[in-house]
Amino acid sequence: MNWDTIKLFLALHREGSARAVAVEYDLSPSTVTRRVTDLEKELGAKLFNRVSSGFLLTDSGQELLSVALRMEADAYEIERKLLAKNSFMQGGVRITVPYHLITMPIMDVIQGFLVKHPKVDIELIPSYKSFDLERGEADIALRIMLKDSMPPEKLIGTRLVEVYSAVYASKSYVETCDLEDPEKSSWIGWGEEASKPEWVLSSRYPNLPLRHSLADPLAQLHAVKAGMGISMLPCFLCDLEPDLVRIPEGVKWHSFDIWMLSHPDLRETVRFRELRQFLRDSFRSSSAVWTGDTYNNAS
Template sequence: MHQGFAIMHNWDDFRYFLAVANCGSFSMAAKALGVNHSTVSRRIQVLEERHGVRLLDRTPTGYQMTEAGASIYDIVQTIQDNELKASRVLLGQDSRLEGNIKLTMPHDLFESCLAAPVKQFCHQHPAIELSLLVSHGLKNLANREADIAVRLTPNPPDYLVGTCITQMQHGIYAHTSQSHLKTTPIIVWGQEPELPEWALTHFHKPFIALRVDDLASMHRAVQAGFGVARMPCFFPDAVQAADVKRLPIELPRSDWGVWLLSHADLRNTARIQRCRQFLTTALTDLIPTFEGKHSRY
């Protein structure tokens, strides 16, 4: 009995080791685990002292595993993967319409299109507690960082099950005061190294005026008069800003789809099923918006 308790206790410390090994720093590991920096440091110290070995070395680029740490990494990762799988299997058999659901989606999609439907779901199911995750970066559904995801993607991961609601339409948007200029200022995504093809094809002497890393910021930049931008129609057409117009330039339909996804192990969880059904209806109602049918030219 005492030995079993010690093993359980040890595993919790190993979890801290795994987080630091994966994140490369105590601060990032603390953020991932939802604890403070000193807790991570203390738990790693306890683990190393208990076993009489050093598992992590501090380097100029972050913490790196020692030989001892590397020797147990795969074992600890497998234990965590199995623990998460066991949790998903049990959750997959939960027939109650109560409990927590972690729902993730891009913040611009929530703000422009889904805030009201999500509020309606919460009103209809007060026993279901919704945790909404809209920060930058994709949540890992395998690690239970989220239970349901609305993703804008061309290809979701194979381990997820779900539905492509529709393919997105993009449009080219400008401020209503935009007129024919000797040169055309273009707003592009931060990762685009040079002018995109649409700018070279449709505009006279285009040049990059601004780079952004966020759809809401791109729309706001157009509204502020920075220049012309290519955006998925759902955001500007849902916001309906009076000073932003879609230009009469037809673009081919995007290969990016609007996907509603969850982990395969959770397909029979009652509250997950109910939430997926609700979101499927809400997203289906928004298909004309995703397809650019409400644009103001």
């Protein structure tokens, strides 16, 4: 069996769509289905049922799946172990970062690292998706996680900084709207159910209604700046915005942590080890930004 075809088989199982697999592997959908059909002919067994919702594994497909998953795990392990033998400060590093962290001085941090190590190439992947480090989808992941939560045990995890949140509004919104009046003021929703979430009920303004729905921190930030309502947001996004204020003044709380994750097999690879240390030192040296201690309403 051809390993490249097995990868397509696994991708089709995971995605359920030839079109999605085609995009991932830069192929046409017809090429994806043709190669899987060729695999079925080679094995003499039907692997997928084509249904309206996509591709579903048959019993034979399930049998192949267990073998294919072992092949995939072995292939990634070989790749990681060979990569780990690289003792030079050169080569690529793929870092996945949530979109709203890109607004912070991460580029300056990375450039600081590259000045010291000019032969390292950085691939920065901004995404809210949790990339699978065991499958080699990224080398290092920066993730914002709820406080007190822990990363997967199979990964090396380092808690970089605590992230504090607060309630924000634009200065003009505070000046023109009565924050105690449900007819004049409202929360900007995060896409929750119709009932009020706990973070609203436990806030200083539990009686204000939820309006609108923006399930993205950057969208929320711009909505607050535009005067669409008030919102709970991370301090690092809002404290340097001159048109925003915290309400009530100065109140904040520990809501998230930023973790740095990587695979144990890459622990001693020089460029990964040095970058992890550099990121750890850089985040911790700027901890006041993340804990909301740079806020100055006089700005």
